Amino acid sequence: MRDRENITIRTGTREDLPQVLGLIKELAEYERAPQEVDNTVERMEQDGFGPEKVFDFLVAEKEGRIVGLALYYWSYSTWKGKCMYLEDLVVTESQRRFGVGRLLFRELIKIAREKDVRRLSWQVLEWNEPAIQFYKGIGAQLDPEWINGRLTYEQLKHIE
Structure with missing residues (x-):
């Protein structure tokens, strides 16, 4: 899909992974x-393209360079379904x-x-705040009631 300023939104490929990981590191920064x-990149290749694929992704490309990413996966709600x-x-x-973010999000909604x-x-x-305003601008609800829980890789190894 092409849109403004020669941005192409497409499904990501193995070859995109080095640039994708660069964007992920930019986000972490x-x-x-x-x-x-x-x-x-090797782990992402295994997880995104291996026999037990666990994620999909879209990229926004401009002049041969990956300038945006939407990485997603499937989950299941016992209340809602897929x-x-x-x-x-x-x-x-x-x-x-x-x-660019709006183009990626629009394609994600289509999927x-x-x-x-x-x-x-x-x-x-x-x-x-910029991300919050972006999501509010597309009509999303932000839910302050849920607390996130997680166990790290190291914690998972040590819990009996």
């Missing part, structure tokens, strides 16, 4: 957590505020409709 990224979870929506800093997804969910940091 913005979110003040660069030390948290220990993923590799769901989609948006792990990352990121646009490189130089391309923000030109509609969700085609797959009869009952809910699309994501997280946003409470201090990330």
